[in-house]
Amino acid sequence: MRSRAVGGRTGSGIEGAIVLCMAIAWSGAAGAHTSVKSPATEGVRDDNAIRIGHGCEGERPVVAQSIVFPTDTPEIAASDPNVVVGDLSEVVLQGSLAGLAQSIQDRSIFGYQDEIVDANGNVVGFQARKGSLSPKLVGRVPFQFSAPRFVAESCARRLLVEIAVADICSAQQPILDPHKVNLWIPDNGSLFALDGRAAGVEGIGAPATLIVQRNLATNPLAEQCGAGFDVTVTPSAAQIDRDLPIRYYWFSKTPR
Amino acid sequence: MRGSKRVSFGSSRRAGWAFGSMVGRLGLLAMTAHVPGLAAAHTLSGSLGSGAAATDYYQIVCSDDGAGPPESLTVQIQDAAPAAAPLVSVQVRAGLEISNTTDPIDGDLSPSVAIHVNGGPQAIYDVLVDKSAAGTESYVLTYHCLTGPDGTGLHTGTTLVVRQNQ
Numbered sequence: 001m002r003s004r005a006v007g008g009r010t011g012s013g014i015e016g017a018i019v020l021c022m023a024i025a026w027s028g029a030a031g032a033h034t035s036v037k038s039p040a041t042e043g044v045r046d047d048n049a050i051r052i053g054h055g056c057e058g059e060r061p062v063v064a065q066s067i068v069f070p071t072d073t074p075e076i077a078a079s080d081p082n083v084v085v086g087d088l089s090e091v092v093l094q095g096s097l098a099g100l101a102q103s104i105q106d107r108s109i110f111g112y113q114d115e116i117v118d119a120n121g122n123v124v125g126f127q128a129r130k131g132s133l134s135p136k137l138v139g140r141v142p143f144q145f146s147a148p149r150f151v152a153e154s155c156a157r158r159l160l161v162e163i164a165v166a167d168i169c170s171a172q173q174p175i176l177d178p179h180k181v182n183l184w185i186p187d188n189g190s191l192f193a194l195d196g197r198a199a200g201v202e203g204i205g206a207p208a209t210l211i212v213q214r215n216l217a218t219n220p221l222a223e224q225c226g227a228g229f230d231v232t233v234t235p236s237a238a239q240i241d242r243d244l245p246i247r248y249y250w251f252s253k254t255p256r
Numbered sequence: 257m258r259g260s261k262r263v264s265f266g267s268s269r270r271a272g273w274a275f276g277s278m279v280g281r282l283g284l285l286a287m288t289a290h291v292p293g294l295a296a297a298h299t300l301s302g303s304l305g306s307g308a309a310a311t312d313y314y315q316i317v318c319s320d321d322g323a324g325p326p327e328s329l330t331v332q333i334q335d336a337a338p339a340a341a342p343l344v345s346v347q348v349r350a351g352l353e354i355s356n357t358t359d360p361i362d363g364d365l366s367p368s369v370a371i372h373v374n375g376g377p378q379a380i381y382d383v384l385v386d387k388s389a390a391g392t393e394s395y396v397l398t399y400h401c402l403t404g405p406d407g408t409g410l411h412t413g414t415t416l417v418v419r420q421n422q
């Protein structure tokens with residue numbers, strides 16, 4: 001459990017209890033997962049951010065980061081077990097999330113930023129390095145997102161975009177070590193998930209999630225949809241293994 | 257094939273970035289001077305391969321960036337130098353509405369007549385760039401989403417996604 005000193009003093013009795021409670025509260029905040037700051041609304045472009053809750057084990061600061069959106073043959077699942085979604089185009093008009101996110105230039109944590117692009121040059125993720133996030137502080141990595149629109153005939157009311165994030169504290173071998181990286185990635189069979197879990201790395205199975213909300217006022221659900229359902233889109237294991245590494249810096253080859 | 261594009265803060269690149277930015281701005285000013293009212297536009301430089309059927313395909317996603325919900329898309333195409341026989345055209349489709357514009361003179365810095373397609377707030381625009389004959393061609397595509405019909409109103413969120421690059 002991470003803790004933060006409160007004025008460097010502790011008291012007895014009530015004062016001590018207050019201090020203890022505050023320390024526990026701050027520990028909870030500092031121990032938060034890496035996550036997405038705000039939900040998005042369909043058809044709206046807005047700024048958002050990846051929230052970094054803490055560094056690596058041993059109070060190690062985050063010095064680099066890799067972020068991958070689900071754009072290449074992603075896994076798609078509906079919250080209603082009776083619904084099968086074959087393709088993202090059944091849910092959102094664009095049919096793909098490639099090109100909808102863009103990194104915002106920011107020097108508060110990292111000194112070098114890069115974008116991951118697909119074969120067509122569309123942004124599918126971001127990478128950053130030459131940074132240091134104080135273990136006492138939380139971090140914000142800003143990005144712009146143009147939220148996709150829901151297909152009118154779809155019964156989806158929310159699109160849950162799972163984003164794979166690697167918070168890197170050291171790029172030295174062996175890389176998969178809880179003192180060197182947190183992997184906020186889906187547990188879906190990627191080499192990062194398999195080897196990371198075996199090494200005790202934190203975050204596997206807990207990717208950051210960007211929620212895209214349907215605008216029910218302008219794009220209401222059809223009557224037969226009832227309350228509708230959520231659709232979750234997740235980066236495939238293959239895309240994580242291919243796009244999460246930072247070329248020439250961190251896992252520039254496959255983990256094994 | 258995976259690639260990357262870089263944003264670096266290295267001090268050694270600042271002079272080059274500043275110069276390139278100035279040149280880019282002058283180029284954009286020269287282009288917009290030929291098209292009154294086309295301000296705050298997005299531009300993309302592209303090329304078509306030698307085959308006569310070479311086609312670049314983009315999707316333009318309009319969104320509300322705070323200026324208001326989108327209503328229309330305005331597009332122009334400039335057939336860039338060097339001058340060659342083929343003429344470059346762009347077609348824009350939203351739903352059942354489709355429009356075309358062609359730059360009649362290759363390499364003269366003047367773009368085509370602007371076209372406007374009214375897709376409404378829910379539209380995804382299909383944009384095709386093609387040419388009239390075989391031979392490689394370079395072009396500059398100018399596009400922006402607006403809050404009013406027929407290219408009026410305020411500029412709003414404009415995102416281009418590449419679907420096919422020939």
